[in-house]
Amino acid sequence: MTKRILAGFLGVLVALLVLVVVPLGVKVSSQQRDDFRSNAQADARAIAASEEERLGDAADPADARTAVAPTVAAGEGVVVLGRDGAALLHAGRPVPDSAIRAARAGGRPQVHDAVVVTARIGPARQPDGTVVLIRDAEPLDRRVHALWLALAAAAAVTLALGALTAAGLARWIARPLSALQTATTRMGHGDVVARTNVDSGPPEVRAVAAAFNDMAERLSALLDSQRTMTADVSHQLRTPLAALQLRLELLADESADGTRAELAGALREIERLNRLLDGLLAIARAEEVVAERRVIDVAGLVAERVEMWQPVARDADIELSSALDPATALMTPGHLEQVLDNLLANSIDALPAGGHLTVSLRHDAEEVVVTVTDDGPGMPASRRANALARFEGDGSGRNVGLGLAIVARLIATDHGSVTLDETPGGGLTTVVRLPAATTSTSAVEA
Amino acid sequence: MSTAGRLSVDAVTIAAANRALAGVRVLVVEDDRSIGEQLVRGLSRAGCRVDLVESAAEALPHTDAELILLDLGLPDGDGIELCQRLRERTAAPILVVTARDTERERVTALDAGADDYITKPFGFAELLARMRAAMRRVRTGDERTRIRYGPLTVDLAAHRVDIDGTEVALTAKEFDILACLATEPGRLVTREEIFDRAWDMNWYGPTKVLDVHIAALRRKLGDPTLIETVYGRGFRLRQS
Numbered sequence: 001m002t003k004r005i006l007a008g009f010l011g012v013l014v015a016l017l018v019l020v021v022v023p024l025g026v027k028v029s030s031q032q033r034d035d036f037r038s039n040a041q042a043d044a045r046a047i048a049a050s051e052e053e054r055l056g057d058a059a060d061p062a063d064a065r066t067a068v069a070p071t072v073a074a075g076e077g078v079v080v081l082g083r084d085g086a087a088l089l090h091a092g093r094p095v096p097d098s099a100i101r102a103a104r105a106g107g108r109p110q111v112h113d114a115v116v117v118t119a120r121i122g123p124a125r126q127p128d129g130t131v132v133l134i135r136d137a138e139p140l141d142r143r144v145h146a147l148w149l150a151l152a153a154a155a156a157v158t159l160a161l162g163a164l165t166a167a168g169l170a171r172w173i174a175r176p177l178s179a180l181q182t183a184t185t186r187m188g189h190g191d192v193v194a195r196t197n198v199d200s201g202p203p204e205v206r207a208v209a210a211a212f213n214d215m216a217e218r219l220s221a222l223l224d225s226q227r228t229m230t231a232d233v234s235h236q237l238r239t240p241l242a243a244l245q246l247r248l249e250l251l252a253d254e255s256a257d258g259t260r261a262e263l264a265g266a267l268r269e270i271e272r273l274n275r276l277l278d279g280l281l282a283i284a285r286a287e288e289v290v291a292e293r294r295v296i297d298v299a300g301l302v303a304e305r306v307e308m309w310q311p312v313a314r315d316a317d318i319e320l321s322s323a324l325d326p327a328t329a330l331m332t333p334g335h336l337e338q339v340l341d342n343l344l345a346n347s348i349d350a351l352p353a354g355g356h357l358t359v360s361l362r363h364d365a366e367e368v369v370v371t372v373t374d375d376g377p378g379m380p381a382s383r384r385a386n387a388l389a390r391f392e393g394d395g396s397g398r399n400v401g402l403g404l405a406i407v408a409r410l411i412a413t414d415h416g417s418v419t420l421d422e423t424p425g426g427g428l429t430t431v432v433r434l435p436a437a438t439t440s441t442s443a444v445e446a
Numbered sequence: 447m448s449t450a451g452r453l454s455v456d457a458v459t460i461a462a463a464n465r466a467l468a469g470v471r472v473l474v475v476e477d478d479r480s481i482g483e484q485l486v487r488g489l490s491r492a493g494c495r496v497d498l499v500e501s502a503a504e505a506l507p508h509t510d511a512e513l514i515l516l517d518l519g520l521p522d523g524d525g526i527e528l529c530q531r532l533r534e535r536t537a538a539p540i541l542v543v544t545a546r547d548t549e550r551e552r553v554t555a556l557d558a559g560a561d562d563y564i565t566k567p568f569g570f571a572e573l574l575a576r577m578r579a580a581m582r583r584v585r586t587g588d589e590r591t592r593i594r595y596g597p598l599t600v601d602l603a604a605h606r607v608d609i610d611g612t613e614v615a616l617t618a619k620e621f622d623i624l625a626c627l628a629t630e631p632g633r634l635v636t637r638e639e640i641f642d643r644a645w646d647m648n649w650y651g652p653t654k655v656l657d658v659h660i661a662a663l664r665r666k667l668g669d670p671t672l673i674e675t676v677y678g679r680g681f682r683l684r685q686s
Binding site: 235238239240241242243244245246247249250253267270271274278279281282283308309311312315334338341342345346348349402403406 | 478480481484485487488491519545566567568569570638649650651652654655657658659661662665
């Protein structure tokens with residue numbers, strides 16, 4: 001946008017300058033040329049007048065001796081032609097023959113780098129001769145040149161001032177807009193505390209910024225109340241759950257074996273409910289706690305996690321390997337561990353004996369990509385689409401399945417993203433993208 | 447994880463397993479009547495003499511209790527404050543009942559004079575085990591910061607573990623898990639119980655992560671059989 005405003009403004013300015021300055025220059029320089037010529041003409045006439053006196057006295061107007069050489073300035077030349085057109089006299093700079101011929105013919109002589117003017121001597125009807133004056137055009141050229149230079153300088157200064165004004169204007173408009181855009185993007189990534197500055201820019205942009213902040217405020221208040229609600233509900237449910245558990249245990253304590261087994265089943269359900277509450281609370285907390293992000297050594301952490309899971313993978317006869325590039329990301333401490341634990345445990349759960357599980361890490365200037373690939377049964381596309389957002393049980397009753405939802409929330413609060421793909425040849429590939437720890441990301445944070 | 451909840455089959459009945467608690471005068475401070483009633487029933491069956499009160503104001507005069515079970519979420523005031531005031535009046539062990547909340551809350555409760563804590567929801571097996579442990583500490587006058595069990599010594603205060611006199615370097619998580627198992631050696635400790643105690647509520651993940659830490663712990667302790675897996679339910683220290 002800055003570029004557009006700048007280009008538009010400068011375009012108009014250039015057009016204006018071309019339309020005004022060029023005709024002005026042309027006009028003024030032609031005036032200068034006319035002035036120069038009429039000066040020369042006046043001088044020529046003066047010479048003609050003085051020649052007339054002398055030639056008029058002479059018996060033979062062709063007598064060259066009566067002609068008196070006029071004084072000539074540097075770069076000037078004068079030729080006096082008699083009545084018959086013969087050159088009576090010559091002084092100063094030579095006059096080219098072509099110019100003399102043109103003067104004899106009564107035309108207007110043209111010479112490349114000089115101005116040539118003629119003046120008749122004596123009465124117009126029957127002139128006694130002609131004065132041809134040639135004057136070096138260099139001073140004129142210099143003056144015209146200076147004129148154009150001055151005009152060009154004025155145009156350049158105008159353009160520069162215009163560019164500065166345009167850039168200032170563009171920044172004035174664009175900066176609050178780009179701040180607004182950054183805030184919008186951050187909010188889109190789940191950073192509900194993102195706000196924009198309402199103190200700069202044109203009033204319209206300020207109004208938009210204020211409206212955005214207002215909206216963000218309401219949205220975060222809504223989310224807050226939803227979160228508090230979730231946390232409260234989870235919290236409040238624990239007390240009746242505890243009561244229920246105690247009651248069932250007491251009942252089991254008094255019961256015969258068959259009933260006890262039934263009650264043990266009921267207690268397992270309580271356990272599941274409890275896990276679910278833990279998950280809900282964890283989600284609520286993940287979004288609520290705005291912890292400070294730090295530069296995290298992703299490669300080191302992944303290596304440590306893979307190392308830790310190695311014995312469990314071995315027990316399940318699963319080959320767990322990793323391919324790691326050194327990389328660092330900007331993250332909330334503790335998040336990546338939790339994410340990796342969830343992903344590795346999910347894969348190990350899903351993989352049959354002999355399965356392969358690989359964690360790889362690559363990065364560019366912008367992002368760090370952690371990929372967890374397994375060759376297990378995978379997930380149908382329909383489930384993949386929902387697994388990150390919803391409560392997905394795996395049907396066995398063992399997992400309440402908030403794991404992936406938690407992973408997605410944790411990564412989202414760190415401005416990253418998670419996608420689930422199919423491994424070529426079958427299996428699940430989870431791709432976690434994290435913002436790389438670069439100076440630009442920390443600038444955005446600041 | 448398919449666990450059998452906290453219904454302990456090991457403890458044949460509540461009454462049989464808790465001779466240690468017989469006759470102990472227990473004060474239950476619990477505002478939720480439903481839980482309170484169940485606790486009175488269960489603890490009575492374990493042989494305790496139980497007084498149930500529902501508010502801080504009623505709790506303070508009961509200085510004759512030998513053990514206090516205190517729910518932190520009381521209607522008439524701060525449970526932490528009540529804990530402090532009870533501690534000023536009695537030396538009886540105070541067991542705090544909390545929702546599985548942040549580590550900070552537990553630390554605050556322990557600093558306020560609580561001897562131990564238990565998280566909601568909980569089962570009788572864990573509750574009685576914690577009560578037994580608390581009473582044992584009172585009776586032996588043992589501060590129980592050091593637990594000796596076979597070749598294993600766990601120093602709870604110093605966060606130090608020795609095997610045959612040689613210190614073993616454990617991570618904080620590994621130590622918490624081991625401390626959980628060592629509080630009452632030989633008792634089955636369920637996965638949930640370990641999670642409640644060793645993990646902050648902000649953490650949510652697969653319980654399989656526990657196997658990861660147990661594997662590391664076994665490796666570091668040098669004797670893989672010291673920690674026994676009770677399949678699908680939990681872990682315990684090998685009975686000697």
